[in-house]
Amino acid sequence: MGGLTTREMPDRKTRANRYAAGEVLAEDEDGDQDFWGQEFFAEEAADEAYETESEPEDRLDQDFDEPEEEPGSGEDSDAAEAAVREPKRKALKPPDPGERRGVRASTRARVEDGEAERRRANDQAELLAEAARTEIENLRSLAALEAAAAEVRASADVQRTRYVGPMLRWASRRVGDTEQTTLEVRNMALPPELERQVAPEPPPPARCAVTGALARYRDPVSGAPYADLQAFRLLRQGRA
The missing domain is CATH 1.20.5 (Single alpha-helices involved in coiled-coils or other helix-helix interfaces)
Structure with missing residues (x-):
């Protein structure tokens, strides 16, 4: 085993400052580890390690190709064998x-x-x-x-037929200051109620049954017309 390697530690003031700085940058270092610990960088490191492990075989092949040295050079052979057994590995340089x-x-x-x-x-x-x-x-x-x-187009294309059946048409219009209403009858006979009628002649005026003068009243019991109160009393006396 090799001898122990010693190194001098900085003074307490410097160590305290570095420790404080380490706490401040702890978050950045964790982020760096997360970033550089991704699969891509792991594969790259594995490739470099594989290249480093393959170097001893290449060097062994070179040793077989080289001519054998004289027996007197034991130290050189030991050094060469040590070099073959312990190949130098490439150190990954931290970014x-x-x-x-x-x-x-x-x-x-x-x-x-x-x-x-x-x-x-x-x-x-x-x-x-x-x-x-x-x-x-x-x-x-x-x-x-x-x-x-x-x-709309279909309804417009339908031929409109004119109605020729019975029809009554009332028409009301204003003529000057008066209103005129007419009844038009088409293609039908007027019902009897609507036919033109002639007003009958007025009856002759009633005469008093006592005096013969124009009667203004009528006895409710006998129905006889009379002209005044005296004629009325006479009608009642006669019935009595």
Whole structure:
């Protein structure tokens, strides 16, 4: 085993400052570990490790191709064998913190751009769906209007026949300051109630049964006409 390696520790003031800085940058280091611990970087590290492990076989092949050295050079052989047994591995250089932050910023920007693109796609899909619904409603309205227009045209094409049956027509019109009403009869005979009639002559005036003068009254018991009170008394006395 090799000897222990010692290193000097900084003074307490410097160690305290570094410890404080470590707490401040803890969140950034966690973000760096999450970012660099992705599958892509793990595959890249595995490829580099595979290349490093394949180097000893190549060096062994080179040792077989080289001519054998003289027996006197034991130390050189031991050194060469040690070099073959312990190949140098490529150390993965940690990325620069500034580069990590730049990569994180670019990754975040790509993620935000992707989300914005998805939102735009959703908005476009909603607009297309709304346009489709509007088109369907417009087609329905157009079909209804076309049906109404066809019905109007069909009713206009029907030949109108003139009515020639019986008909009574009342007409009322204003002539000057008076109103004139007429009755027109077509294609029918007037009922008796509507035929023109001649008013009968008025009866002759009634005469008093006592005096012969024009009678103004009529006895409710006998029905005889009389002209005044004296004629009425005489009618009653005669009946008595």
